[in-house]
Amino acid sequence: MNEQDKISELDELKKMAPTLSSLKKGNHFSVPQDYFDEFPINLKNRIDEQESTSTKFSLAWLFNYQVLAPISSLIVIMILGLIYGTPEKSVELEDLSANEIELSLEYYGYPSIDDEILAELYTEESNNIESISKEELSEEEIIDYLLEENVDVSQIYYEL
Amino acid sequence: MEKYSDRELLEQFKSEDSRHFAFNTIVRKHQEKLYWHIRRMVLDHDDADDILQNTWIKTWKGLDKFRADANLYTWLYRIATNETITFLNNKKKRFFVSIGDVEHKLASDFESDNTFTGDQIQRKLQKAVLTLPEKQRLVFNMKYFDEMKYNKMSEVLDTSVGALKASYHHAVKKIEEYLKQD
Numbered sequence: 001m002n003e004q005d006k007i008s009e010l011d012e013l014k015k016m017a018p019t020l021s022s023l024k025k026g027n028h029f030s031v032p033q034d035y036f037d038e039f040p041i042n043l044k045n046r047i048d049e050q051e052s053t054s055t056k057f058s059l060a061w062l063f064n065y066q067v068l069a070p071i072s073s074l075i076v077i078m079i080l081g082l083i084y085g086t087p088e089k090s091v092e093l094e095d096l097s098a099n100e101i102e103l104s105l106e107y108y109g110y111p112s113i114d115d116e117i118l119a120e121l122y123t124e125e126s127n128n129i130e131s132i133s134k135e136e137l138s139e140e141e142i143i144d145y146l147l148e149e150n151v152d153v154s155q156i157y158y159e160l
Numbered sequence: 161m162e163k164y165s166d167r168e169l170l171e172q173f174k175s176e177d178s179r180h181f182a183f184n185t186i187v188r189k190h191q192e193k194l195y196w197h198i199r200r201m202v203l204d205h206d207d208a209d210d211i212l213q214n215t216w217i218k219t220w221k222g223l224d225k226f227r228a229d230a231n232l233y234t235w236l237y238r239i240a241t242n243e244t245i246t247f248l249n250n251k252k253k254r255f256f257v258s259i260g261d262v263e264h265k266l267a268s269d270f271e272s273d274n275t276f277t278g279d280q281i282q283r284k285l286q287k288a289v290l291t292l293p294e295k296q297r298l299v300f301n302m303k304y305f306d307e308m309k310y311n312k313m314s315e316v317l318d319t320s321v322g323a324l325k326a327s328y329h330h331a332v333k334k335i336e337e338y339l340k341q342d
Contacts, residue, residue, distance in 0.1 A: 006307075016329065017336035023285060025305070028278025029199055036195075039209075040187045043216050044180075050217065 164189075166232040173223055183223070187216055190233060193306070194240045200301045201244045203270050203286070211247050215240045237316045241298065248294065263290045263297075281339075288338035292331050299324055300331040 013021040096104075146153060164172075164185055172182035194215060199208040218239050226235060251265075267290045270276070276283065289297055298317065302308045303324075310321045317324070 013332065017332045017339075019339040020285070020332060020336050023281060026278075026282075027196065027305075028276055028282050028286075029196075029203075029205075030275045030277055031195075031205060035209075036192055039191055039195075039212070040184050043187060043213055044184070046213055047217060047220055 167228060170223075170226065170228050170232065183220060186219075186223075186232070190236055191216075193233075194236060197237065197301070197306060198240055198244050200289075200305060201297065202247065203266050203273065203290075205275055207247065211240070211243045215243045218243070231312075231315070234312060234315045237312075241316060245294065263294075266290055284339060285335070288335045291338060292334060296327050296331045296334075299327045300335070303328050304332075 010021065146156075166186070166189075169182045169186050169189075172178040173186075191212065195208060195212050198211045198215070199205065202208050202211065215236070219236060222239075226232070267287055270283075270286060270290070276286070278286070289300060292300060295317075299313065302313050302316070303310075308316075310324050313319075313324050314321050319327075
């Protein structure tokens with residue numbers, strides 16, 4: 001506020017409130033000794049204290065039972081989901097051809113495969129061969145095949 | 161301390177290396193004016209000290225977002241004023257009394273305040289100020305004691321200059337009446 005403004009405001013105050021304007025303006029409150037020198041130090045201590053408390057609080061928040069329990073449950077569920085949630089792509093035995101089964105048996109050895117399933121598969125494969133033989137093979141071709149393979153015809157006759 | 165302008169200090173505050181130095185300098189530069197602004201409203205030193213600390217803690221937290229083109233002192237004044245009003249409202253809630261009764265309590269506490277060094281008439285002036293409604297008291301203190309311009313007051317209190325002038329005139333008349341009483 002410049003001097004001119006001050007004077008005009010004082011004049012206005014004198015007119016409006018002569019008693020108030022006659023009072024000497026001044027600060028009549030006191031503060032403890034060195035208050036303003038020590039205040040910034042005390043303030044810094046309080047800010048440091050608050051910041052360390054807020055850091056502790058954020059860590060304590062993590063270890064709080066009410067927070068820890070749902071988080072750990074969620075982690076367990078996620079691990080179980082990873083282990084059991086994605087099934088391995090399994091190949092059904094029924095989907096394999098006889099050749100594929102033979103190849104895998106030769107390669108992996110002879111694990112315990114259910115005999116019934118194996119017999120069923122061979123029957124199906126045999127039916128296919130039968131259907132092929134009925135439709136596509138002539139009698140001559142069958143005789144040639146039996147001679148080539150040195151098949152005992154009497155044995156076949158006996159089996160039938 | 162005074163060799164740095166507020167703008168320079170705000171620039172320094174942005175840098176991690178000089179942040180604490182800049183804040184400390186800002187505190188030392190403005191603490192007294194803010195303290196007296198608060199003290200005149202709450203009268204008690206311990207209350208004023210608490211409010212002043214809260215004011216600076218809020219400043220520390222918010223100074224990052226402060227726009228450098230705005231007036232730092234006005235902003236600080238605004239925070240201090242809001243903290244003071246919040247304190248008075250909390251005091252009102254704590255004692256289950258109206259804001260007028262808080263001022264009555266402040267007046268009775270002031271009677272026994274030995275940190276006040278003024279004479280009888282000065283003590284009477286303080287008691288007269290305590291009879292004013294809260295907002296009028298703020299306006300009177302800012303104009304009469306702090307000699308703040310109306311446009312600055314308008315920024316701090318978010319009130320039009322016209323309304324502030326009217327409020328100040330009412331306050332002065334009431335105080336004059338009080339001082340004339342025996």
